[in-house]
Amino acid sequence: MIELDKIEDELIVQFKNHSVFQNIKSISQEKFLEILIQRRFLSLTLTTVYDIAIDSLTDLESIKIARQILREEYPDFNGNTPSHREDLVYDLMLLGATKLDIVKSRPSDTTNQTIKKTLALVCGFENSELCDVKLLTMLRFWGEVLVSVEYGEFWKRIKMSKYFSVDGDKRSRFYYPHFCHDSRETMAEASLASATHSGRLGARLREMLTSEAAKKSFIDEAAKKSFIDMERKILDIKLKFYDQFIFTPTTVSDCSGNHSLSMTSN
Numbered sequence: 001m002i003e004l005d006k007i008e009d010e011l012i013v014q015f016k017n018h019s020v021f022q023n024i025k026s027i028s029q030e031k032f033l034e035i036l037i038q039r040r041f042l043s044l045t046l047t048t049v050y051d052i053a054i055d056s057l058t059d060l061e062s063i064k065i066a067r068q069i070l071r072e073e074y075p076d077f078n079g080n081t082p083s084h085r086e087d088l089v090y091d092l093m094l095l096g097a098t099k100l101d102i103v104k105s106r107p108s109d110t111t112n113q114t115i116k117k118t119l120a121l122v123c124g125f126e127n128s129e130l131c132d133v134k135l136l137t138m139l140r141f142w143g144e145v146l147v148s149v150e151y152g153e154f155w156k157r158i159k160m161s162k163y164f165s166v167d168g169d170k171r172s173r174f175y176y177p178h179f180c181h182d183s184r185e186t187m188a189e190a191s192l193a194s195a196t197h198s199g200r201l202g203a204r205l206r207e208m209l210t211s212e213a214a215k216k217s218f219i220d221e222a223a224k225k226s227f228i229d230m231e232r233k234i235l236d237i238k239l240k241f242y243d244q245f246i247f248t249p250t251t252v253s254d255c256s257g258n259h260s261l262s263m264t265s266n
Contacts, residue, residue: 004224056122084178
């Protein structure tokens with residue numbers, strides 16, 4: 001597991017080094033909201049990916065964990081509590097987006113391609129003997145670990161907003177809570193009793209990668225290779241989504257009239 005954690009560490013560093021995250025504090029508010037609104041379309045695919053994975057998984061314990069996480073997206077069956085997707089809109093509006101900005105937005109060509117590639121990836125394992133390993137890797141790395149990384153990078157900018165500058169983590173209903181409960185637990189440390197989604201998924205995934213049955217059938221190394229290949233494919237999809245927002249430096253004025261370095265798209 002240490003080897004896999006090290007490889008995953010390197011992939012996360014590569015993700016954080018994307019120019020969008022490196023310049024997240026400097027871009028204009030308009031451009032930042034554009035990123036968040038486009039990113040919302042990827043959030044809308046989360047439940048679809050989980051439902052497809054549940055249909056494809058064969059391991060009952062994995063199905064149960066995925067079901068539990070999926071149900072947390074809609075915390076109240078009576079309809080009195082907003083869903084996580086509604087919480088996302090709430091945070092966007094606190095950041096200055098209008099309801100009309102959000103509902104009139106459409107996914108860009110790149111965003112549509114990202115969604116298409118993501119669904120193709122999760123739909124591609126129905127005949128694979130390593131189906132469960134690949135699907136759990138997808139749910140954990142795509143749906144939890146990298147999401148926490150993204151929102152952690154976003155939070156560096158969000159907490160600068162006047163609406164979040166005081167007790168920002170308490171004001172946020174989406175970005176900060178997801179940064180926390182999607183946060184990465186290494187494969188070595190993951191636990192089924194974990195409070196994080198990545199921990200619960202990771203613990204089950206670790207059992208699949210290291211089980212005695214797997215070792216005896218020589219599937220252990222193949223499973224590890226599948227884990228690494230999946231994470232690299234997922235990272236590539238994520239990076240290409242953010243490539244559409246690659247910026248070049250400009251100087252702009254903020255709301256108070258102060259000049260700051262910002263970024264505009266190429």
